[in-house]
Amino acid sequence: MLTLTLACAAYDRTRPLIDGRVAIEGVALRATTLHPEAAFARAKAAEFDLTELSLSGYLRSLDAGNPAYVALPVFPSRAFRHSGIYVHAGKGIRSPSDLRGRIIGTPDYKTTANVWIRAFLDHDHGVQPREMQWVEAAMEAGEPGPAAATAIPGVPIRALPDRDLSAMLARGDIDAVIGAKVPSSFGPGRDAVVRLFPDSQGVEQDYYRRTGFFPIMHLLGLRRQLHERHPWLAEAVCQGFEAARRMALQDIRDVCQLAATLPWVAAEYQRTVDLMGEDYWPYGLDANRELLRAFARYHFQQGLSGRQHDPGDWLAPANFSSNRITTRPA
Template sequence: MIGIMKIGCFPYDTTRPLIESAGVETAATLPEIFERTVRGEFDVAELGLTFHLRLLEEGTPYVALPIFPNRVFRHSCVFVNTRSGITGPGDLTGRTIGEFGTYGQDSGVWAKGILMDEYGFEPETNRWVIGGLEHPSAPFGFIPHPHPGAVDVTPAGPGKTLNDMLATGEIDALFSANVPQCVLDGHPDVARLFPDFVARERDYHRRTGIFPIMHTVVARRDLLRDDPGLAGRVYTMFEAAKDAAAERYRRGRRLYQVQTMLPWTNALVDETLDEFGEDWWPYGISANRATLDTYLRYHHEQGLSSRRWQIDEIFAPDLLGT
């Protein structure tokens, strides 16, 4: 047991067993979890990697644990207005691009980095507009907003939403962790940069071994100092919840995943196991070292951190061997 602590995270299938058994707090949105964490409301909480790294630059009361409740391939997260003439990555040069909340959300760090590595993308050639996706909002007020001086970053402005700006062509493209409503509604002028994103993401994983990590879990530094075994117990607790979720998918193969509403889920689980192995969502450092190193490189290359952080500076020392 980890004693009486205030824990916050989003209700993923990897965390639901923990939420149900330990009374973990959740929120309607991830930014709400992040803001409450930054304001010191939690002892242990989920936090976006870039949010944690930005706070490290200023000093933070939290230490990261190698627990990764949110990871998503990000070729799928770039949306374009088709009337802008963008048909491939090379057409992004000189465009106006939207991003939710801050320049360099975790999804944006990955998307920019992959485009830079594989397609020669240069973020400094673009004008970046930061705002709310479906509701007008200013850039996040609870974190720093670093970016290189050569990169043009401006707020979307009063009453503006990135969803509407993409649909009308006021922005040419959008880097978004969430699918904008205009895409869900089938707007005729909006599409993904990579319509074949599944094939591209599978190819990317096979070539690099990288399954992009968005979020980690952080714990208060003073609590870890006062209780040397706490980091390990929190790690074990989250890993057990994740393993329980994975086991439900494995057991569900026998019944063709009938507990879900999606046809062919069973085939997708089979394909995932074939491609990733039994532990397709690993926690710990060793299984994620290449992914974490790549993210830290992207973060520095994009001017979001003043130096390139190293893994052993980010995570709790007693969990570096995981």
């Protein structure tokens, strides 16, 4: 029995592993729940045996060669990101094309969310990153700012380490903010900041219908030394995470006791299935190959990786069809 440490967020799809309802065959798991950003930071020192990783960050690590973690085809975080563009209401920005020539703020140009946002701005609306002026700064006052600006050839990016984007956007010092975080200057009673796409859910659903992509944000990393020493381990880990994912979906479908603090969670689940099918959050390479290839292409096109990394080259193979799953009473 191997004892492994795990760092990840306490999602519904990881919680069965964290609380012990699901076990990984041959593994005693010691889980630490962390915000993803904290997990990413601690992964730089390879602190945990298993860890949640940024998809963009992992592709960047491949350029350096032999990253500390082997990527497993387990994707604990996905999100549509059309809702992640916030604009100043008084700047006349009504459509993506209005972003040309504007000052766009983001906490970190390199994040996975930003790669997806820039990709749909470019491929769906013809607005390329080099047509905007970029600033990197903390989203909120008191948060750490960038030590230096991200360097991308042909794209103007500057760092403002002592400023915060939320206040800058509200004042009109910048024109827009993009990213995964919601600026505090957006919300009820705060009229200076609005979303570029007011019906972002409708836009995201249309994006899914056209592309079939439910964007992946994060993946799971297994310490490379463990992967090389124990060839069976990657598949056992994947099987455990798959069992936890299935359990989360079953909990959502259970109307006797609601898994989430939402009154119509079961109805929302059914609307999602009607649009995206039963297996709308798949793990494994085969079900995600085209999506990951597209992301790798966007990543390369945006100057974030030195070459286009095909997912078949860097994802560890794993079989998700097996039923070798161990569950324990809650």
